[in-house]
Amino acid sequence: MPTDPYEFAASAPLSRRALMRHASHAAWALPLWGTLGGYSTLAGAQARHATAAESWTQARWTSGGTAGIGAAARAVNPFSAAAVASSCQLSCEATIGPCHTQSPERQDISDGWNGLPMLMQLRVVDAQCQPVAGAIVEVWHTNHTGGYSGDIHPMCNNNAQDKSRQFFRGWQRTDALGVVHFDSCFPGWYGGRANHVHLRVMKGSYDGRDRAPSWLVSQLLFPDALNTAIFAQQPLYTAKGLPDTTLDTDNVIGNESDKSPYLFDIRNVDGVMLASKTLVIRSNLDDAVCQARGKRPSGPPPGSRGPGRGGMRPPGEPPRQP
Numbered sequence: 001m002p003t004d005p006y007e008f009a010a011s012a013p014l015s016r017r018a019l020m021r022h023a024s025h026a027a028w029a030l031p032l033w034g035t036l037g038g039y040s041t042l043a044g045a046q047a048r049h050a051t052a053a054e055s056w057t058q059a060r061w062t063s064g065g066t067a068g069i070g071a072a073a074r075a076v077n078p079f080s081a082a083a084v085a086s087s088c089q090l091s092c093e094a095t096i097g098p099c100h101t102q103s104p105e106r107q108d109i110s111d112g113w114n115g116l117p118m119l120m121q122l123r124v125v126d127a128q129c130q131p132v133a134g135a136i137v138e139v140w141h142t143n144h145t146g147g148y149s150g151d152i153h154p155m156c157n158n159n160a161q162d163k164s165r166q167f168f169r170g171w172q173r174t175d176a177l178g179v180v181h182f183d184s185c186f187p188g189w190y191g192g193r194a195n196h197v198h199l200r201v202m203k204g205s206y207d208g209r210d211r212a213p214s215w216l217v218s219q220l221l222f223p224d225a226l227n228t229a230i231f232a233q234q235p236l237y238t239a240k241g242l243p244d245t246t247l248d249t250d251n252v253i254g255n256e257s258d259k260s261p262y263l264f265d266i267r268n269v270d271g272v273m274l275a276s277k278t279l280v281i282r283s284n285l286d287d288a289v290c291q292a293r294g295k296r297p298s299g300p301p302p303g304s305r306g307p308g309r310g311g312m313r314p315p316g317e318p319p320r321q322p
Contacts, residue, residue, distance in 0.1 A: 056229040062271030063235055066110045066183040068117035073269045078276035079123050079179065088129040088280040092261060094219040094252050094292040097198055099148040099156035101169070102208030103138050108183040109170035115144045115185025116234055120264075121276040124178040124201055127283055131178030135215070135281075136202040138171035139182055144236045146188035171206055186222075186230060186273060189243040194250040196221045197264075201281055215281040218292070219252060220264050222275075254295030262292065 062068045103109075120139065124132040142148050147158025149165040157163055168187070172180045189195050201216040224246050231237045248254055253262045264275040282289055 056223070056225045057233075059229065059268050060271055061116050061230070061234055061268065061273065063114065063116060065112065065114045065185055066108050066117055069119050069183055069272050070270060073117075073119050073272040073274060074181075076267065076269055076274055078121055078265060078267065078274060079177070079278070088125055088127055090127060090282055090287075090289055091216055091218055091280045092290040092292050093217050094262070096200070096210055096217050098153050099150070100140060100198065100210055101150040101152045103140060103169040103171050104166055105172065105206070106170045107172060107181060109139065109168050110183065110185055111149075111165060111167035113143050113167050113185060115236060116230065116273060117271075118184045118186045118273040118275055120182040120184055120197070121274065122180050122182075122199070123276075123278045124174050124180075125278060125280055127280060129280075131174070131176070132281065133174055133176050133178060134203075135174045135178070136171050136204075136206050137174060137180045137279075138169075138200045138202065138206075139184075139197055140169040141184070141187040141197040142190065143167055144185065144188045144240070146190035146240065186234075186237075188237070188240055189227070189231070189245070191244055192251050194221050194224070194243065194245050194247050194253075195227050196250075196252070197275075199279075201279060213285060215285065216279060216289070218279070219262065220275075220277055221247060221250070221253065221259070221262050222264055222266065223247075226266060249295055252294040253292050255293035 122137055122139075124135050124137060126132055140148070143158075145158050147162055148156040149162050149167045149169060150156065151163040168184060170182060172182070174180050187195055187197060196219045198219050199216075200214050200218075202212065202214050207213070227243050231240060231242050245251075247259045247263075253259055256262065264277055267274040267276075
């Protein structure tokens with residue numbers, strides 16, 4: 001089974017530019033407050049993480065899926081307090097993964113699945129920090145069991161019925177401010193990966209092919225302390241057990257010294273998770289984009305077959321016995 005560092009990319013590999021690593025908005029934002037504007041430093045993010053770890057264990061979340069996203073959560077604009085930057089550094093790319101397939105155009109991507117309600121708000125800007133209106137933002141992630149929908153690859157589904165479903169997949173166009181909103185639920189985990197959401201930014205018409213021309217293909221993740229707290233305390237999620245992978249051991253971003261560019265900014269509003277991020281896209285498809293650096297997995301080389309290759313299990317597969 002392919003592991004993310006070896007999965008095919010959405011486009012031909014591009015050379016890394018270390019200086020293009022963009023500083024993110026505060027990734028370790030605490031429940032009910034948080035610095036959602038400005039650019040964080042590694043030291044600042046680590047300091048906030050130490051405080052956030054304790055705060056997340058005290059946070060109270062609601063349940064019931066996207067029906068639980070109320071007016072209070074929808075009224076929050078995570079970008080209103082953002083400092084106006086004079087220059088924006090490009091967001092780095094990450095593998096599209098083997099579990100991508102065509103998505104429907106919609107705001108509520110849950111298909112009625114239960115889970116911790118999560119309102120994703122993504123803003124797309126260019127290298128001059130100007131909003132990109134009319135861009136297509138596509139997202140996809142697992143349900144609370146760590147399984148994907150769609151008839152793609154046997155390792156992607158936890159249940160055979162999920163092959164004919166489209167839960168937690170969708171796309172929308174950005175508004176005049178470059179913003180899109182998705183109603184969703186906090187995702188589950190599977191072996192070799194920290195909790196994550198896949199995303200892709202396109203222009204023109206939607207193209208569901210993996211290798212369709214894209215302005216950005218990347219992933220956003222969640223703080224370790226938040227993941228631990230949810231899987232230790234939150235109904236539905238506790239049955240899965242604690243994640244077996246942290247940000248530092250993740251196959252996609254584990255070797256990044258500063259994880260904050262790949263982390264959602266998180267807030268808790270009336271028990272609803274607000275997960276936001278500003279994405280900076282290149283101005284030309286020929287421009288080079290930095291690539292996420294993951295932990296190189298052990299195991300058979302790319303192209304070999306068999307479950308659990310490279311230390312990453314198919315979603316839902318129990319750990320192998322030593």
